[in-house]
Amino acid sequence: MKIFVIGAGAWGTAIAMSAAGNRAGAHSVTLWARDAAQAQHMQQARANARYLRGAVFPDSLEVVSGHIAQHVADAELIVLGTPMAALREWLVQLADVQAPVVWLCKGFEAVPANAPAGAVGLMAHEVCRQVAPQLRNGVLSGPSFADEVARQQPTALVAASAHAEVAELLVAAFHSDTLRVYANSDIVGVEVGGAVKNVLAIATGLCDGLQLGLNARAALITRGLAEMTRLGMALGAKPQTFMGLSGLGDLVLTATGDLSRNRKVGLLLAKGMTLEQAVQSLGHVAEGVYSARTVLARAQLLDVEMPITETVVDLLDGRIAASDAVRALMTREPREEEGAAG
Numbered sequence: 001m002k003i004f005v006i007g008a009g010a011w012g013t014a015i016a017m018s019a020a021g022n023r024a025g026a027h028s029v030t031l032w033a034r035d036a037a038q039a040q041h042m043q044q045a046r047a048n049a050r051y052l053r054g055a056v057f058p059d060s061l062e063v064v065s066g067h068i069a070q071h072v073a074d075a076e077l078i079v080l081g082t083p084m085a086a087l088r089e090w091l092v093q094l095a096d097v098q099a100p101v102v103w104l105c106k107g108f109e110a111v112p113a114n115a116p117a118g119a120v121g122l123m124a125h126e127v128c129r130q131v132a133p134q135l136r137n138g139v140l141s142g143p144s145f146a147d148e149v150a151r152q153q154p155t156a157l158v159a160a161s162a163h164a165e166v167a168e169l170l171v172a173a174f175h176s177d178t179l180r181v182y183a184n185s186d187i188v189g190v191e192v193g194g195a196v197k198n199v200l201a202i203a204t205g206l207c208d209g210l211q212l213g214l215n216a217r218a219a220l221i222t223r224g225l226a227e228m229t230r231l232g233m234a235l236g237a238k239p240q241t242f243m244g245l246s247g248l249g250d251l252v253l254t255a256t257g258d259l260s261r262n263r264k265v266g267l268l269l270a271k272g273m274t275l276e277q278a279v280q281s282l283g284h285v286a287e288g289v290y291s292a293r294t295v296l297a298r299a300q301l302l303d304v305e306m307p308i309t310e311t312v313v314d315l316l317d318g319r320i321a322a323s324d325a326v327r328a329l330m331t332r333e334p335r336e337e338e339g340a341a342g
């Protein structure tokens with residue numbers, strides 16, 4: 001299969017490496033970087049030193065930059081490996097292509113501060129429906145630190161699409177001895193899980209950074225899963241999706257794994273850094289910082305309670321101090337626990 005991956009950050013590169021090394025070169029994989037000098041350097045050095053230190057490219061992986069027309073025309077599968085913020089512009093550009101287009105980003109669109117009142121941020125598949133409705137599309141998600149995938153450590157992902165043949169194509173492209181890919185038709189659930197777990201990982205990073213203990217972290221993860229599920233169900237997702245890889249699986253990974261950039265934001269805020277300093281120090285995108293307000297706004301529109309997300313938004317917007325954030329949650333009124341989404 002000819003696979004064209006756009007965006008050469010940590011995850012775009014790792015997934016391109018994985019497909020290129022799959023089944024003894026069964027696929028022809030081209031990775032596109034927007035920075036020509038960086039692309040040339042990666043092609044020669046056979047590594048992405050900026051984003052994935054220490055991982056060596058399979059021989060067949062080709063890294064390019066510049067015009068995309070020929071690569072797009074040749075491709076049987078196009079993978080967008082950019083952050084959520086770049087998704088819309090790429091979908092506009094690719095709106096008429098023949099090949100299926102799938103994305104790797106996890107988030108809800110950020111709403112700019114100067115947006116008109118009532119503007120809501122969208123999930124990736126909603127953006128696609130708006131700007132490229134005829135595109136066959138899907139998402140690859142699930143618990144997967146790029147570093148570990150690049151080192152071929154065992155990983156399981158979800159390929160979600162409303163088009164069954166796109167999910168099947170994703171399985172054919174990426175399933176391997178070290179990377180299991182499960183098809184799923186619930187794209188809403190998979191995208192809500194991938195976006196909300198980032199916001200929740202900021203909260204658990206904060207909790208751990210403040211050394212509030214393992215009990216508190218388990219409580220945040222469990223109650224976080226409940227609020228993720230509530231929002232997802234209100235948006236039309238299947239509840240069981242949240243017990244799967246892109247829900248509970250990615251939440252556990254990101255909320256507890258120190259490779260997570262979102263968790264790191266929470267840890268750094270607990271240390272007293274400003275949000276700007278924390279984001280600057282990562283050198284990578286932490287999508288939860290940009291999605292949190294949209295997640296909360298979408299929840300409020302649907303009358304869904306998301307107290308942990310609300311606290312993270314208050315923290316990111318500077319309305320509460322890091323040291324007060326978890327206390328704000330613990331001092332809420334008592335209520336009944338009513339199953340996963342209660």
Ligand SMILES: NC(=O)C1=CN([C@@H]2O[C@H](COP(=O)(O)OP(=O)(O)OC[C@H]3O[C@@H](n4cnc5c(N)ncnc54)[C@H](O)[C@@H]3O)[C@@H](O)[C@H]2O)C=CC1
Nearest residue numbers: 007008009010011012082083086104105106145146284285
């Ligand atoms: N790193 C990881 O372990 C995983 C990341 N993801 C998701 O994948 C997405 C990308 O994350 P990372 O690769 O980790 O980010 P990163 O911060 O490592 O790299 C982002 C890359 O996107 C490029 N980029 C930014 N705007 C662009 C544009 N307009 N056109 C083309 N390229 C552009 C940047 O130059 C950079 O190479 C995020 O939504 C993230 O949540 C999902 C699963 C795992």
Ligand SMILES: O=C(CO)COP(=O)(O)O
Nearest residue numbers: 142143144145260261262
């Ligand atoms: O999505 C991820 C793992 O599945 C990566 O999480 P971070 O963006 O927090 O590093």
